[in-house]
Amino acid sequence: MSAYVIVGMQWGDEGKGKVVDYLTGGADLVVRHQGGNNAGHTVVVKGRQTILHLIPSGILHADKQCVIGNGTVLDPAVLLEELDSLREAGYSVEGRLFISDNAHLIMPYHKILDKAQERFRGKDRIGTTGRGIGPAYADKADRFGIRLADVMDAVLFRGKLESVLAYKNALLREIFDEEPLAFDDIYETYLGYADRLRSFVADAAKIVHEALAADKQVVFEGAQGSMLDLDHGTYPYVTSSITLAGGACSGAGVGPRDLDGVIGIVKAYTTRVGEGPFPTELLDETGERLRKNGAEFGATTGRPRRCGWLDCVLLKRSVMINGATGIVLTKPDVLTGFDTIRICTAYEIDGVKTEDFPTQVTALAKVTPVYEDLAGWSEDITSCTTWDELPENAQRYFERIEELLNVPIALISVGPGRAQTIDCANPLS
Numbered sequence: 001m002s003a004y005v006i007v008g009m010q011w012g013d014e015g016k017g018k019v020v021d022y023l024t025g026g027a028d029l030v031v032r033h034q035g036g037n038n039a040g041h042t043v044v045v046k047g048r049q050t051i052l053h054l055i056p057s058g059i060l061h062a063d064k065q066c067v068i069g070n071g072t073v074l075d076p077a078v079l080l081e082e083l084d085s086l087r088e089a090g091y092s093v094e095g096r097l098f099i100s101d102n103a104h105l106i107m108p109y110h111k112i113l114d115k116a117q118e119r120f121r122g123k124d125r126i127g128t129t130g131r132g133i134g135p136a137y138a139d140k141a142d143r144f145g146i147r148l149a150d151v152m153d154a155v156l157f158r159g160k161l162e163s164v165l166a167y168k169n170a171l172l173r174e175i176f177d178e179e180p181l182a183f184d185d186i187y188e189t190y191l192g193y194a195d196r197l198r199s200f201v202a203d204a205a206k207i208v209h210e211a212l213a214a215d216k217q218v219v220f221e222g223a224q225g226s227m228l229d230l231d232h233g234t235y236p237y238v239t240s241s242i243t244l245a246g247g248a249c250s251g252a253g254v255g256p257r258d259l260d261g262v263i264g265i266v267k268a269y270t271t272r273v274g275e276g277p278f279p280t281e282l283l284d285e286t287g288e289r290l291r292k293n294g295a296e297f298g299a300t301t302g303r304p305r306r307c308g309w310l311d312c313v314l315l316k317r318s319v320m321i322n323g324a325t326g327i328v329l330t331k332p333d334v335l336t337g338f339d340t341i342r343i344c345t346a347y348e349i350d351g352v353k354t355e356d357f358p359t360q361v362t363a364l365a366k367v368t369p370v371y372e373d374l375a376g377w378s379e380d381i382t383s384c385t386t387w388d389e390l391p392e393n394a395q396r397y398f399e400r401i402e403e404l405l406n407v408p409i410a411l412i413s414v415g416p417g418r419a420q421t422i423d424c425a426n427p428l429s
């Protein structure tokens with residue numbers, strides 16, 4: 001058996017969907033264990049693009065099984081829409097998608113509260129996706145959550161919703177000056193969702209363990225990125241789940257000893273959506289060029305992504321807190337044509353140089369990046385399939401990243417398509 005966690009090493013959108021789809025070729029089961037439809041994972045198969053928000057990217061391989069774990073938060077309407085569009089596109093979902101009965105549901109008040117809280121934060125807003133993710137996880141921690149199993153039982157659901165909605169409506173009315181929500185609308189709508197989702201509900205942890213026991217290969221598909229982790233990210237400019245590799249354990253019900261490795265997905269430059277400090281951000285033409293070349297617009301909200309050079313101070317921190325055993329470099333093709341490519345190797349904070357990533361965003365906001373310049377390449381690399389075909393300067397760039405992070409490169413992605421992948425040391429092949 002083998003089990004690998006795929007984790008974003010920056011602020012999300014590193015190309016996890018593309019990489020998970022590729023790795024699924026050598027896997028049997030793909031598990032989403034945290035986050036919700038704040039994620040947008042893009043997969044391109046035979047020129048056709050699919051953006052997945054909740055369902056594991058492995059679903060595009062007809063013979064593979066997929067699990068949505070207890071650590072996720074589910075908006076049933078989005079999930080059902082995603083299921084329908086997969087069916088319409090000719091992908092089967094029945095019998096090979098299993099959803100944990102303990103996954104928490106995103107309720108209508110979560111979406112309203114997400115937006116209302118952002119309004120209250122004013123200039124300190126986080127720039128959330130507005131999908132209700134934070135309020136849903138908050139309710140989970142606060143023991144006000146409604147789980148998938150709850151809506152499967154109409155009587156149980158009625159009782160829970162009555163008490164939670166009384167509290168939420170008071171909040172909406174008294175604190176946020178919003179209209180209260182009608183019980184019957186939510187109750188009936190969610191019972192309808194429950195009927196349509198019933199056949200997918202399962203003891204997800206047991207399914208994962210049965211796969212491991214049967215010597216199957218399991219891939220855990222992380223969402224978001226390490227710097228958006230609730231504990232170790234750039235708090236408060238983070239999401240509300242455990243995005244680090246360790247989140248796969250609690251979010252799917254496996255122990256650390258069940259995992260064989262952690263593969264960190266590293267975009268060859270850096271992007272961020274939403275607010276919060278970003279030391280290597282480029283607010284000039286170079287940043288614009290990265291955004292344009294890399295089509296850096298959100299797969300979920302369509303917002304333009306902030307762009308900047310690769311930050312190895314940040315990445316070293318991500319390697320450490322994830323225990324990364326390998327990395328995958330994505331989107332280096334976007335750098336083709338740049339005369340010089342910069343890597344941030346140290347920070348200067350208040351005139352003091354450091355290679356340590358600060359633990360506080362207040363310090364991160366003061367960083368002046370220290371760069372190392374490497375020569376770029378002009379050759380098109382999007383059809384390279386082996387290391388040897390890569391231009392020498394591209395090889396140098398990749399080797400330097402490997403050296404700085406001290407983690408071997410497993411794969412290099414040179415384009416969005418499944419075939420546009422260079423296999424260096426794929427543990428699942």
Ligand code: GDP
Pocket residue numbers: 008012013014015016017018039040041042043044294295298299330331332333334413414415416
């Ligand atoms: P995720 O959230 O980590 O799955 O990443 P997104 O799907 O949000 O964003 C990555 C974008 O880059 C998507 O549009 C992918 O199709 C695309 N992509 C992935 N890998 C590559 C690559 O190697 N080169 C290029 N040019 N695009 C890529």
Ligand code: IMO
Pocket residue numbers: 008011012013014038039040041126127128129130131132133134222223224225228237238239240273274275299
């Ligand atoms: P994938 O899986 C990039 C960001 C939002 C915001 C912050 C909090 O596609 O990489 P939330 O709605 O989660 O409360 O927003 O987190 N964010 C992401 N940024 N990629 C994602 O997912 C993200 N999911 C959330 O932009 O800054």
Ligand code: MG
Pocket residue numbers: 012013014039040041042299300
């Ligand atoms: Mg994304």
